[in-house]
Amino acid sequence: MDSGFIDLDILLTRIRNAQSKVYFLDAVKAYKAGALRASMTSAWVALVYDLIAKYRELSALGDAAATAFLHSWDNATVAGDIAKLLQLEASILEDATANTQVVNRIARTHLERLREDRHLCAHPAFSAEAELFEPSAELVRLHLVNAVDLVLSREPLQGKAIFDLYDVDVQSSGFPTAYERILDYVEQRYLARVRAQNIRNFGTVLAKSLLKGVPAQWEPLHRKIVPSLVALRERAAQTWPDVSHAIVALIDNLAPEHRPRAIVFLAAFPDFWPLLLEPTRTALQMTVENADPAALADYRILAGVTLPHFRAGLLAVIAALDDEHLAEAITAQPLADLWPRAVASYAASSSFRGSEANFRDLIAPFSGRLSSQQLDQLLDAVIETGQNWDAAETDTLLLGVLRNATAADRPTPEARNRFYQHIRRRHRVGKYEDVLAFLRSDGWALPPPEPEPED
Incomplete structure (x- = not known):
């Protein structure tokens, strides 16, 4: 000028x-x-x-x-x-x-x-x-x-301090947990008043956390770190090409022990897959195909099941999980592809206390995530065996899951009819009175009793 x-x-x-x-x-x-x-x-x-x-x-x-x-x-x-x-x-x-x-x-x-x-x-x-x-x-x-x-004429843009501020903030109870709120919060607090160079550095630090597990104190915060990086991609788009270049270099040069992390990262940011070197892609695919279901160090790797490059291998891993490891995987992340195994294992519960434990470990983590069809499967699983429908806490546990479903995702009338007819025949209508009242709250009416089956 x-x-x-x-x-x-x-x-x-x-x-x-x-x-x-x-x-x-x-x-x-x-x-x-x-x-x-x-x-x-x-x-x-x-x-x-x-x-x-x-x-x-x-x-x-x-x-x-x-x-x-x-x-x-x-x-x-x-x-x-x-x-x-x-x-x-x-x-x-x-x-x-x-x-x-x-x-x-x-x-x-x-x-x-x-x-x-x-x-x-x-x-x-x-x-x-x-x-x-x-x-x-x-x-x-x-x-x-x-x-x-x-x-x-310039605003006082933050520099290196952004990293120290974020480190304290992301570990605090004041940092949002809802995905969209994290995007808004990170944009307003960390991107709006930070130099472009430091935004690029910030993005690289977030990516290193996801890919290498550093700093260690961010390890339990995966569900905050991912949307923080998404906020940078969507709300500071001018810096994203440079950040992307740095991330691709990180993944292409990852040590073997960190490759499972790369698979988790790619599940959240699938657009990076075609940017990777061919040997890197081969190594990641082999990491999935050679995974031992009994020795997974991080169940988050199962998130890669959403990607076509890893799906077949990870579905095989999921199918091979025993009930203990299945419960651990669901606790780590209740993926939709874990639901068929979860509801099948719950339906096969062999004791009252085991049924209640299976509901808490295998079913409850999916609360608020289940579709109408999946809730139909849950109602059918409850009436599958007396160990389920007659367990002392089943009615309370079931009501909690049903209440967390959206109005559009409640069980179908057909599944409700099957459920009602079964508990009526088993003389458990009183036990499930609150469940039935909730199911009727959207207009569903109790069907007429079906004839008792002949012995």
Whole structure:
């Protein structure tokens, strides 16, 4: 941008902070009056003031680096420690680049020139020449434009602090758990006010967590980390190509022990599959085909069953799971492809207490996820055996699952009729009174009794 064509009065309107604008107005007035050294000095004062104001905004958002600098600055101000304040002023550009990252490295180069020229203007001792330093009008105007363009007009975008903030936040109870709310939250809190370079780095950190399990404290937070990365893909799309490139490189270079994680990652981000090297794809497919159902270290790998490249192999793994490992897999993630095994195992329960345990371990985790057809299968499984329909807690457990179904996903009238006729014949209508009342709440009516079957 050519500084010679910029109206300085219009430049003033771009300054965010009102007090910074007051200080910068002194620089503009001095420039127009021909007091070029005074203009340069006032521009530096406005710049330092604005950086401090930005630090206060970042500190309020939890930026530890900004808070640490302000602590030193405010303590020196209260104590009247001029030497310390001069030291902090001299180091503020370095701090703003290296620690808070309010200023990027290219901007720092331009602003350091402003600081050097300001010293020549304000301190004759800085000049080796016998005459006072006399900046040209073009040089001063350039510095004024740079000060506004590079700092005074900009929001205080977060830098490295984003990682520390996210680390604490994602482990807290205040971080959302619902998928859509996570997208909105991450966009507003972590993407809207962060430099593009740091957003790219943030995406790489999230991907490393999913692919390599680092940092360790994020391991239980898979269901928060995945939508956080989705938020970056959808709400910071301009940075996604660079993030994607880094992720592909990560997957192509994964150690063998991390390949199951790559399969889990691809289940959430299937668009990466065609971007991988052919040897990588082969290694991942062999990882699935050679998986031992009795020795799975991470049941999340079963999420890859949704991908055609892994489906046959993982369906074979699911079919080979014993009931104990099936329950562990469902606890890890109640995938739709685990439901047929779950409901079949529950239907075959062989004791009252075993039936109740099977319901809790194999059925209850699917609550809120079942379709009308699957709820039909559940009602049929309840009446499959006396160990199920006559177990003491079955009616309560069943009612809990039914209540979590959407109105569109409730059992069909045919399945309800079968269920009612069975418990009527078994004289258990009273036991299932609350279940029947709920099933009738959407207009279904009890069918007329069927004739008793002949012995």
